[in-house]
Amino acid sequence: EQANRHYRDALALFPATDKAGRGATLNNLSLTYFSLNNRKKCIESLNEALGIFREIQDRRSEALALANLGTAYVFLVNDPMKAIYVLQQAVTKLEILNDRDTEAGALDKMGVAWHNMGKPEMAGLSFQHALELFHAAGDAPGEAEVRKHMRALGEQQAQASFR
Numbered sequence: 719e720q721a722n723r724h725y726r727d728a729l730a731l732f733p734a735t736d737k738a739g740r741g742a743t744l745n746n747l748s749l750t751y752f753s754l755n756n757r758k759k760c761i762e763s764l765n766e767a768l769g770i771f772r773e774i775q776d777r778r779s780e781a782l783a784l785a786n787l788g789t790a791y792v793f794l795v796n797d798p799m800k801a802i803y804v805l806q807q808a809v810t811k812l813e814i815l816n817d818r819d820t821e822a823g824a825l826d827k828m829g830v831a832w833h834n835m836g837k838p839e840m841a842g843l844s845f846q847h848a849l850e851l852f853h854a855a856g857d858a859p860g861e862a863e864v865r866k867h868m869r870a871l872g873e874q875q876a877q878a879s880f881r
Contacts, residue, residue, distance in 0.1 A: 719750075719754065721750045722747065722750035722751065722754060725743055725746055725747035725750060726747065728743050729743050729744065729747065737770050737773065737774050738770075738774060738776060738779075740770060741767045741770035741771050741774070741776070741779060741783075742767075742779065744763045744764070744766050744767035744770070745763070745764065745767040745779070745782065745783050745786065747763045748760045748761075748763035748764045748767065748786060748790070749786070751763060752786075752789075752790055752793075752794060755794065757790070757794045757795055760790050760794060761787070761790055761791075761794075761795070764783055764786055764787040764790060765787070767779075767783045768780060768783045768784065768787065771783055777811060777814075777815060778815055778817070780811065781808050781811035781812045781815060781817065781820070782808075782820065784804055784805070784807050784808035784811065784824075785805065785808040785812070785820055785823065785824045785827075787804050787808075788801050788802075788804040788805035788808055788824060788827055788828070788831075789801075789805075789824075789827050791804060791831070792805075792827050792830050792831045792834070793827075793830075796834065798831040798832070798834040798835040799835065801827070801828070801831040802828055802831045802832065802835070805824050805825075805827055805828040805831065806828070808820075808821075808824045809821055809824050809825060809828070812824060818851045818854065818855050819851070819852070819855050819857055819860065821851055822847075822848045822849075822851035822852045822855070822857070822860055822864075823848070823860065823863075825844045825845075825847050825848035825851065826844070826845065826848040826860075826863060826864045826867060828844040829841045829842070829843075829844035829845040829848065829864070829867060829868075829871075830867055830871065832844055833871045841871065845864055845867065845868050848860075848864045849861055849864050849865070852864060
């Protein structure tokens with residue numbers, strides 16, 4: 719809550735001409751709303767940041783905001799169709815930008831969304847691609863996060879089949 723207050727205060731201080739600063743602050747503010755489980759404000763902040771990044775043609779920040787928005791649709795809103803749509807945009811942009819680590823993270827979240835849609839084969843493909851990218855980048859914590867999601871979702875699937 720304290721970080722949320724600080725970001726809201728900072729947002730009020732940015733001059734209208736500092737669009738990049740305003741967009742970055744909105745993106746960061748959305749992360750606090752995510753932590754506070756405030757779906758509406760999180761999505762609003764990300765959409766506003768996304769609009770700014772597109773307006774100033776900041777492709778990297780746009781891709782990061784898309785990845786955050788997709789994550790919000792996976793974990794806060796539970797709208798896997800929208801999550802996949804947004805995350806695919808992020809993955810495409812991140813691939814072009816050669817940001818493999820963030821691309822891998824987006825693919826991991828996409829795997830969760832595919833799983834939530836009842837498409838385990840698509841989830842597996844997303845998870846596998848994420849693992850490959852994290853491995854190539856030498857990002858062991860990233861690999862561990864993907865494996866954690868794979869295990870958790872696999873256990874859920876196994877439990878559902880016993881019912």
